Amino acid sequence: MQFRLSQTPIDTAQARSELLDLGAGGYVAFEGWVRDHNEGREVSRLEYEAFQELAVKEGGRILAEALRRFPVRHALCIHRVGTLSLSDMAVWVGVSSTHRGEAFDACRYIIDEVKHRVPIWKKEHYRSGDSGWVNCERCAAAPGHAHEPVAFANPE
Amino acid sequence: MSPAADPPVFGLILAGGSSSRMHRDKAALRYGGKNQLDRAFDLASGHVSPVFVSVRGSQTADPTRAQRPMIVDSFPGEGPVVGIRSALAAHPDVAWLVVACDLPFLSDTALSQLLRERDAAALATAFRSAHDGLPEPLCAIWEPRAAAALMSYQDGGGQCPRKFLMRHAARLLEPSDRRALDNVNTPEEYAHASSTFDTSGAPMQLSIHYYALMREQAGRSEETLETSAATPSALYDELSARYGFTLAREQLKVAVNSEFSDWSRRLAGGDAVVFIPPVAGG
Numbered sequence: 001m002q003f004r005l006s007q008t009p010i011d012t013a014q015a016r017s018e019l020l021d022l023g024a025g026g027y028v029a030f031e032g033w034v035r036d037h038n039e040g041r042e043v044s045r046l047e048y049e050a051f052q053e054l055a056v057k058e059g060g061r062i063l064a065e066a067l068r069r070f071p072v073r074h075a076l077c078i079h080r081v082g083t084l085s086l087s088d089m090a091v092w093v094g095v096s097s098t099h100r101g102e103a104f105d106a107c108r109y110i111i112d113e114v115k116h117r118v119p120i121w122k123k124e125h126y127r128s129g130d131s132g133w134v135n136c137e138r139c140a141a142a143p144g145h146a147h148e149p150v151a152f153a154n155p156e
Numbered sequence: 157m158s159p160a161a162d163p164p165v166f167g168l169i170l171a172g173g174s175s176s177r178m179h180r181d182k183a184a185l186r187y188g189g190k191n192q193l194d195r196a197f198d199l200a201s202g203h204v205s206p207v208f209v210s211v212r213g214s215q216t217a218d219p220t221r222a223q224r225p226m227i228v229d230s231f232p233g234e235g236p237v238v239g240i241r242s243a244l245a246a247h248p249d250v251a252w253l254v255v256a257c258d259l260p261f262l263s264d265t266a267l268s269q270l271l272r273e274r275d276a277a278a279l280a281t282a283f284r285s286a287h288d289g290l291p292e293p294l295c296a297i298w299e300p301r302a303a304a305a306l307m308s309y310q311d312g313g314g315q316c317p318r319k320f321l322m323r324h325a326a327r328l329l330e331p332s333d334r335r336a337l338d339n340v341n342t343p344e345e346y347a348h349a350s351s352t353f354d355t356s357g358a359p360m361q362l363s364i365h366y367y368a369l370m371r372e373q374a375g376r377s378e379e380t381l382e383t384s385a386a387t388p389s390a391l392y393d394e395l396s397a398r399y400g401f402t403l404a405r406e407q408l409k410v411a412v413n414s415e416f417s418d419w420s421r422r423l424a425g426g427d428a429v430v431f432i433p434p435v436a437g438g
Contacts, residue, residue, distance in 0.1 A: 032438050048437075049368050051430055053414040079437055091438050111438060119411075119430075120437035121368035135434035136369040136403065 003059025003118070004078045005050050010092045019074045019096035028103040030111050032091040034084050038134070042127035048081045048090065051119040055079075062113040070106040072097040077110055079120060162276035163300050167200035167207030168243045168252045169193060170236055170294060171221055172229060177341045183257045184220045185340070187350050188386075188422070193220055196255050196262065203267045204253050210239035236294055236317050237310055244303040251276065256294035258339045260349050265418045266336035270297055275327035279305055282326055286334040291326055293317035295337055333418055359384050360425035362391070369433050374399045388412065388429060389419040395431075403433055 012029070019027055034046050063075045075095045084090055093110045097103035114120075125131045171183040171193050178185075183193035193209065200207045209224040216228060230242045236256070243252050253270065255262065266283070274281045274297050282296035294317065302324075309320050321328075331337060340349050362385075365378045374395070385391035388410040395401065409432040410417050423429070 049371075051365070051367050051411070051432065054411050054416070054430070054432075057414070058416075115436070115438035117435065118437045119367070119432050119435055121433065122436040123368070133369040133433070134436035136436075 002076060003056055003063055003114075004076075005052060005055060005081050006078050007080075007082050010078050010080065010089050012089075012092055015076055015078055015092055015094055018076055019094050021073045021096055023098060024073050024096040025098050026100045026103060027094060027096040028100070028107045029092065029094040030107050031089050032111070034086050034088045034090055036086050038124060041124070043086070043124050044127050045086065045125045046084045046088075046090065047123040047125070048079070048084065049121045049123070050079070050081050055118050055120055058118045059114060062110055062117065065113070066095070066106045066110050069109065070097075070102040072102050072106045075106060075110060077114060079114070079118070081120070162274070163249055163251045165204045165251045165253050165271065165274075165297060166243075166247060167197075167204040168210050168227065168239070168254045169196045169200060169207065169224075169257060170210045170239050170254060171257045172210050172212045172215060172234075172239050173236075173257065174234075178343060178346065180343075181220065182340070185260075185346055185350070187260045191220060192257050192260060193224075196257055196259070197224060199262060199264065199267065200253060200255055202264060203271060208243065210243060231310070233310065233315070235315050237306060237315060237320070240298055240317065241303065241306050241310065244298065244300060244306070248303065249300055251297055251299045253297050254294060256339065258341060259295060259337060260340055261335045261338050262295060263333045263336045263418045264420055265333040266295065266331060269329060269332055270295070273327070273329050278327040279324050280321055280326045282321055282328055283331040283337055284328045285337065286331060291318055291321040291328055292337050293321050296321075296326075360423070362423060362425070363428045364391075364395070365428065365430045367430065367432075369403070370401065370431050373401050386422060387420050388417060388423065388431075391423065391429060392419075392431060407434060408432055 036043055059077055063077060066075050073096050077093045079091045093107050095103045095106045122134045123131055124134055175182045185192050197207055206225060208227045209221050211221050211226050212229050215221055227243050227246050229238050230245055231238050240254055270281060276299055279302040280296050280298045282291045282293055285292050305324055314320060340346050359382050361380055361382055363380050366374045366376060371377050383391060383394060385394050392405050410419060411430040411432060412421060412427050
């Protein structure tokens with residue numbers, strides 16, 4: 001099981017085929033897309049940046065945890081880096097499983113953990129011309145508060 | 157059980173050992189200019205209060221130990237089980253954060269995890285060794301209810317606190333800081349461990365990589381730096397003063413050599429450090 005970073009658009013057909021398994025009765029996938037707004041701002045594009053070595057390690061640990069916690073057969077996550085336009089796919093998670101219930105649960109677990117733990121950063125460029133690193137700029141404005149949990153959801 | 161109902165936790169530094177394999181008193185061994193008893197005592201004091209030193213009756217006048225509040229062995233026999241039983245007997249309603257005197261890499265991370273994940277309903281909360289999967293009894297929280305079980309264990313001839321934990325209801329944790337429990341028993345192990353600490357204070361070369369907001373504020377994606385900062389924490393202070401980072405250290409994580417690290421880890425020459433601002437994948 002792997003966590004991968006991709007400089008190019010995610011090939012979901014190829015990714016899905018990696019999960020095929022004669023014992024699997026189904027598969028659940030999640031796609032995260034670039035949305036045109038976040039926290040009241042109009043977004044025009046996103047830039048993703050990753051600390052490659054640790055992102056791949058931590059992402060791999062999350063997939064391994066999902067396989068331990070839920071009885072699923074295979075799991076894969078691919079995250080984009082670089083500049084993304086509106087509606088581009090930023091992240092893909094796929095899980096194949098004997099039964100559907102645990103596939104939904106594992107997929108949800110993986111995307112939630114990836115968002116909180118993997119060293120990937122997102123810079124939003126706004127229609128108004130300025131930009132900001134998500135979860136960092138407001139932290140800087142209010143250094144007293146902890147950054148976890150932060151409610152953030154772009155794209156999703 | 158609600159945290160309010162749990163017994164309070166005191167600290168106990170075990171310094172009654174005979175250090176037979178070391179041929180020197182392990183409590184008096186120095187790392188980075190400070191002896192191990194003081195290091196363990198100060199570390200524990202950051203988490204629990206009060207902290208005591210566990211000693212044998214013959215050690216009460218020993219200069220390394222005498223300046224500290226002591227709990228003197230009050231049961232016959234020798235070894236850590238006697239020290240732990242003596243503490244439980246001295247304060248019967250208190251749990252003990254027990255720390256051995258041969259853990260030079262013990263960290264705030266490890267002690268925080270023990271206290272956070274403590275299970276007061278178990279006899280003890282301990283780490284599972286990253287090496288052999290067995291419980292680590294000498295960096296653990298021992299609950300008041302362990303006293304009776306330890307008495308019958310010792311009465312039955314038992315001396316090994318690890319075997320005790322294997323046979324009784326102990327809560328075992330996977331250590332998030334795997335190096336914290338590496339102990340030092342022989343002169344060779346001491347030489348190796350102390351060399352890690354004695355570089356602190358001397359200038360060394362580190363490589364720093366910057367990402368996202370940190371990269372923009374530092375105005376570079378990497379640099380090699382001559383520094384005497386002994387820990388990532390000190391290094392962040394140094395670089396903050398230079399670059400005016402807007403994020404407080406508490407908002408960041410840190411990685412050393414491409415793995416998440418403790419802020420108090422001792423840096424060594426050649427280490428690669430990355431400060432990790434709040435992440436935002438997905």
